[in-house]
Amino acid sequence: MPELxxxxxxxxxxxxxxxxxxxxxxxxxxxxxxxxxMRPPEVRRALLGRRxxxxxxRGKHLWLELDRRxxxxxxxxxxxxxxxxxxxxxxxxxxxxxSRGREWPPRFTKLRLVFGxxxxxxxxxxxxxxxxxxRHDPAGEPPISLLGFDSLLELPSSRELRRLLAGRSAxxxxxxxxxxxxxxxxxxxxxxxxxxxxxxxxxxxxxxSPAEVSRLRARLKYVMTTAVKAGAESRRFxxxxxxxxxxxxxxxxxxxxxxxxxxxxxxxxxxxAVQQ
DNA sequence: CTCAGTGTTCAGTG
DNA sequence: TCACTGAACACTGA
Numbered sequence: 228m229p230e231l232x233x234x235x236x237x238x239x240x241x242x243x244x245x246x247x248x249x250x251x252x253x254x255x256x257x258x259x260x261x262x263x264x265m266r267p268p269e270v271r272r273a274l275l276g277r278r279x280x281x282x283x284x285r286g287k288h289l290w291l292e293l294d295r296r297x298x299x300x301x302x303x304x305x306x307x308x309x310x311x312x313x314x315x316x317x318x319x320x321x322x323x324x325x326s327r328g329r330e331w332p333p334r335f336t337k338l339r340l341v342f343g344x345x346x347x348x349x350x351x352x353x354x355x356x357x358x359x360x361x362r363h364d365p366a367g368e369p370p371i372s373l374l375g376f377d378s379l380l381e382l383p384s385s386r387e388l389r390r391l392l393a394g395r396s397a398x399x400x401x402x403x404x405x406x407x408x409x410x411x412x413x414x415x416x417x418x419x420x421x422x423x424x425x426x427x428x429x430x431x432x433x434x435x436s437p438a439e440v441s442r443l444r445a446r447l448k449y450v451m452t453t454a455v456k457a458g459a460e461s462r463r464f465x466x467x468x469x470x471x472x473x474x475x476x477x478x479x480x481x482x483x484x485x486x487x488x489x490x491x492x493x494x495x496x497x498x499x500a501v502q503q
Numbered sequence: 504c505t506c507a508g509t510g511t512t513c514a515g516t517g
Numbered sequence: 518t519c520a521c522t523g524a525a526c527a528c529t530g531a
Contacts, residue, residue: 230509260527287510305510306529335528354528356510370511397521406511413509492523494507 229287229303231379231411232454237309238284239458241348244311245279245291248342256337261352263360273297273361274340283365286374286410290365297361299338300371304356307337310349374410379451385441392440395432399443401491402432409447414493415470416454420446422469422479427502428495429488469496 229237253274255267262270274293281292290300301307310333332339335351338359342348350359362368375391376383383391395402402408403417412420421428423446426439435443457463464470467480473496478484483498 233509302511303509305508307510354508354510354526356526356528358511394520401521404510415509493510 229305229307230413230416230454230459231287231451232457232459233308234287234289234303234411235284235379235455236459237303238282238289240309240311241282241289241291244346244348245340245342246281247279248344248346249278250274250276250340251343252339252341254332254336254339254341258337258355261337261355261357261359263358265359265361270299270338270359270361274299279342285366285371285377286406287413288365288371288374290362290371296363298363298365300358300360300362300365301350302358302370304352304354304358306335306354307350307352307357310336310351312347374406375408376410378409378411378416378447379455382444382448385437385444388444389435389437389440392432392435397432398429398490399426399432399435400428400493400495403447404491404493411451412447414495415473416450417491418473418496419450419469422497422502423450425501425503427499428490428497469498 253271255262255270257267259266277293277295279291280294283290283292288300288302290298292298312331313329332349333351335353336349337352337357338350340348350357365371391408392402400417400421403412403420404414418428420443424439424442426435426443454464461470469479472479472485476485479498483500485496486499487494487496489495
């Protein structure tokens with residue numbers, strides 16, 4: 228699920244159900260990997276009885292602001308995410324919905340928060356690469372303090388971006404995936420941005436011309452804002468985006484032949500005819 | 504059974 | 518010390 232647009236959608240959901248409410252019950256899986264060596268009692272002690280004052284995001288990290296520290300911080304890894312109970316359906320149409328999709332709490336629930344008004348927020352994670360941590364100053368402590376600029380909210384100027392890229396010999400795709408460079412860029416967004424900026428993902432970061440850096444910046448801003456606006460609902464992305472064909476087609480929607488290779492440790496799709 | 508996967512971290516290397 | 522690379526992590530689903 229999670230690239231920055233998905234995480235921002237989770238932020239909006241959490242804001243709606245949690246802000247202004249008090250946590251009246253906490254269920255916590257005994258999973259010292261996802262909880263980063265914490266045990267359930269420590270988690271419960273920090274959260275139970277607290278009021279939620281806000282929800283914050285930086286890059287792909289989220290945290291809840293409570294009326295007392297420490298605060299819970301969430302990272303979704305590859306398969307984590309927030310869930311809320313589905314709206315009370317009119318008629319529960321028999322077996323189909325029961326087995327899949329609508330079970331509550333969801334399979335792989337790691338943390339379940341119940342609020343004073345009866346609302347709930349669950350963090351689940353099948354693959355267990357996500358993390359839940361407690362921090363007294365989330366933005367000031369690792370891992371969030373180690374992030375680079377937020378790719379949605381604080382894009383540097385082209386000039387600054389050129390400076391940041393100057394020392395980078397890794398492929399530009401790998402640089403974009405580096406969260407200490409541009410926080411929030413994930414695999415498909417890196418490919419999308421490079422496709423739209425017409426830059427070969429294998430190019431060393433430092434080899435980009437000023438014009439290319441400007442295009443990169445503009446397309447990063449455009450892809451992020453568009454994807455966030457769409458609420459991470461990919462059906463609403465413009466039809467010509469690489470996104471729609473990058474996993475399973477030989478050509479882009481515009482008819483350009485696609486090539487795939489591992490770059491920066493990830494499967495990368497690009498259109499050599501238009502990306503140099 | 505095998506393999507890839509929307510992400511990060513760590514060890515080893517230059 | 519820094520930057521880079523690739524393996525490891527843990528599990529699902531095709």
